[in-house]
Amino acid sequence: MNMNWTPQTVTALAKAIGETENGISGSEISRYLRSLGMNDNSGESTKWKRLDFAFHHSLVEFNGPKRIITLISKMMEPVNYTTNSGLFETRQRMINAVLVHEGLRVTNSGQIAHTQKAETLTEAARLTNTVREELIxxxxxxxxxxxxxxxxxxxxxxxxxxxxxxxxxxxxxxxxxxxxxxxxxxxxxxxxxxxxxxxxxxxxxxxxxxxxxxxxxxxxxxxxxxxxxxxxxxxxxxxxxxxxxxxxxxxxxxxxxxxxxxxx
Missing domain, CATH: 1.20.120 (Four Helix Bundle (Hemerythrin (Met), subunit A))
Structure with missing residues (x-):
């Protein structure tokens, strides 16, 4: 697993996870960051900016993205979406659009797995298109x-x-x-x-x-x-x-x- 994520990847993930309409709530951010011992002292009120600060701080403090990956796995546990499977699919697609650039993806079981790494936006769209998979x-x-x-x-x-x-x-x-x-x-x-x-x-x-x-x-x-x-x-x-x-x-x-x- 690539332990050298770019700052752009980290910020893009923060924006996907903290997205206004489909992202996790402010209270969920607090709970996840606290449970993983990640720094939540940014002073920011905007969700994605809180996550961006915590993620970048975590990369340095814990020597890589392992805790970020754990946070994603926790938030994507299927049991969290028993009454809203559509939200799971939306979040999965948003997060995978970022993770695929690091050769990773969120599976249907909510776990992080290796996949082909995307080098371009076109490759990323092809690799993360779950709609075609569902139609098949x-x-x-x-x-x-x-x-x-x-x-x-x-x-x-x-x-x-x-x-x-x-x-x-x-x-x-x-x-x-x-x-x-x-x-x-x-x-x-x-x-x-x-x-x-x-x-x-x-x-x-x-x-x-x-x-x-x-x-x-x-x-x-x-x-x-x-x-x-x-x-x-x-x-x-x-x-x-x-x-x-x-x-x-x-x-x-x-x-x-x-x-x-x-x-x-």
Whole structure:
């Protein structure tokens, strides 16, 4: 483990851990610093500045970052987040964005482990992107991931959904040979009476109803995700991580049905 952290690393960690919205509280800072015997006599009231003073002092007093690492491990113990797993993930991402420059990371168990060291900001973003890992864990369809890989990599959730939605209509074009986009393409490919694709045998009332419903679902993707995100200015829309997961799971389900669809 690297014992020669740069001052920039220490300050960046202090800012991540003491971040106003998602960082630990002032009372938590007091408790952690006291329990580890770290100097809390900076006289600062700003959280990250208190931590910055304590961390730099600790590097000298304890000959390296071991106590800083212990503090991170204590604050990231999963039991602290039993009612707010999202906060754990947010803090994990913020801290890892710094630690990766020292070849370290916070694991899902809250421990510090070795990882590939990032030399650039691009490498750091790639190595700490947990969103893609979660999408893979959830079984996101490969075509969905392929279409929005760059946007996920950059945490551009709005554009990730847009590109992923495009993948549905690109697949329809490839499977049918029909040009077009959106609801017109969906009808040409999937309408019950004249669509080129069928997702089942269409022999029963239930199967024909399913075909109609699937066509409506694909058209809803155009109305809810493809068109609004294509036309709205990015700054007018805020896409949460949960919304990203929900949308991409929907698109993945559509792709899996299209994988089984046959030309009429």
């Amino acid at each position: 864990r959830r079984g996101t369809h490969p075509r969905v991931l392929k279409h929005c890989a760059e946007e996920i990599f950059r945490y551009g959730y709005l554009h990730a959904i847009l590109e992923a939605a495009k993948s549905v209509f690109e697949t329809l074009r490839q499977k049918t040979g029909v040009d077009g986009d959106g609801t017109g393409l969906a009808d040409a490919a999937l309408s019950l009476n004249s669509g080129k694709l069928q997702i089942n045998s269409l022999e029963t009332v239930t199967e024909r109803s399913e075909q109609n419903g699937f066509n409506s679902l694909v058209k809803a993707v155009a109305g809810m995700y493809r068109n609004p995100t294509a036309h709205d200015p990015r700054l007018k829309r805020s896409i949460s991580e949960d919304e990203l997961y929900e949308a991409l799971m929907l698109f993945s389900m559509i792709h899996r049905r299209l994988d089984e669809a046959k030309l009429r």
